[in-house]
Amino acid sequence: MISSLRHVLALAREDVAAARRHDPAARSALEVALLYPGVHAVWAHRLAHRIWTTSVVLHPLARAVSQLARLLTGVEIHPGATIGPRLFIDHGMGVVIGETAVVGADVMLYHGSTLGGRSLSRGKRHPTLGDRVTVGAGAKVLGDITIGDDASIGANAVVVRDVPATGVAIGVPAKVRIPATPPRDRLPVEDPSELIEYMI
Template identity: 40%
Template sequence: MRSFLRELRNLKKIREEDIKEYLKKDPSLESKWQLFFHGGFQALQLYRISHLFYRHDLKFISYFFYYLSRIFYSVDIHPGAIIEPGVVIDHGIGTVIGSTVTIGKGTLIYHGVTLGSRNIQKGKRHPDIGRNVLIGCGASVLGPIKIGDNVQIGANSVVLSSVPSNVKVAGIPAKIVGWTNVQEIPEYIEWIV
């Protein structure tokens, strides 16, 4: 019970890291209070609560918050997914994140993204997304693959195999089309959106 309460209090610190990244990566935000009306941010916060209950085996409560996120924001983030603090889900509508996904800090996910599976077997079946990754709108990253740090995935791309760090990928299936050579994804990248 103590660990649950400690983690519950820690959600405030995680929320602050999320807010900091949103303000850095969403040029339409003028102040952090606008996040109260931001569907992607609200869905991410509901996921964080859901994930906390899920980790402490309070599955009914966990799935209740998961359900609220799907109904109110049209964002489907399974409570079993692991999302580090400081991730941005821009808009969020139509975003699907599977149960065994991991997402690193600094990642920016646009609307309509699927981080999903290619089969129905148990165990690890979803992608691991590195840090400072940009995933363009409508992109699908499927299967138990690894996406390196500082990767940019083009809009509507379908990624079916692992991607090394510091590259741009695009297409169906996605192929390397360039290099990022950056430590952080820029706020606006014209070729992605």
Template identity: 45%
Template sequence: MSQRLEVIDPATPPPVWASLRNEAEAVSRKEVALASLLASVVLNHDRLGDALSYQIARKLGDTELRAMSLRDIAKQAYDSDGTLVAKAEADLRAVFERDPACKGYVQPFLFFKGFQALQVQRVAHWLWEEGRETLALYLQSRMSEVFQVDIHPATQIGSGIFVDHGTGIVIGETAVIGDDVSMLQGVTLGGTGAERGDRHPKIGKGVLLGAGAKVLGNIQIGDYAKIASGSVVLKPVPAGCTAAGVPARLVNCPTCEEPARSMDHTLAEVVYDYVI
């Protein structure tokens, strides 16, 4: 039976980078065939930002933008904005704490494309804010090609985000995502047509977005709300409520206290008789 490589105490969590390196060393000894990979991606670096830069370059480098050039761009972002590393640490913790299939930090860092795509978007967002929009859009394009995750570089995303599986996620330019949000594959945060300006959803803190959920338009999804899998939401959802169905209806208010952390996708048996 597989066991997690560490147990995290939420009150006093160990440093993410130290834990990641320790895990990488342990895996290198156990899986010699992966020792070179773990050395190049994790163990040869002194800081998490440097390892992230290498990983992004390794994944997205191509004939148009060579890996070394991409690595320099990512490193510039991490050196210039320390919040990017802090957010990456919080994202890694979120994966470990919320994904029962995750046995440590090495797995998401090396293999989970939801986590990796999110880190690419964070670098692309830094470029966008620096006025380097064309390069930011290039990273978005490569992210979509490699990970099947399409997040506009202008999207504002908080920390502690868990992107599970990742495949088919689409998030528009003016979307805003609060801290501690969890989302599964096939989520769309999009517009309702060809309107311009502020046209995408605003997702509050601690929201859970189920697989295939579609939230469309410049609407607010309140803190700690839950959007059930396969739902189509076109109107605001109050804080602490669950919306489900096509079109979405409120099915319980309040929902569970922290749905994004508990990953509780269950629904109440009593459904309100109005459409949101």
């Protein structure tokens, strides 16, 4: 029980640190913990997911926690979704993450982004995001597809096919470009609209 509590607190601290690292407007850990709805949504999801994976009998309770978080934060994360450490949801409003979505470590989602399904099957129908993926504002990543590590999805892109590691997907439907510079050597993209350079 105590080790489980320590693990939960460690994840919460990492979530706050991720928000401070990704948002230059964040002034303190206390500010992030109290006033960032994206962080609150992630914390609520961690609780809902723990309940969801405990027992099928508890699924309605997990859904209730998820719906309360949606009401309070504007972020909808199905309790069945698997979320890695240090997810940062910037601004939050309108983000949707479906039941079978898998999100890796250090992922950043901007407002209005969707990790959604393209079918009514009960199996895997939502995307899998690798580590350090950035999904721009209003982007839709749909279906049982894989977005590789260090990939970026441009604002308002509609992605329905796999994106390889380090790839940049932009447009409707999204086209993928592979930048010549490795992601570790690139300067961070502070505004996903800057990904427009890959259209040329």
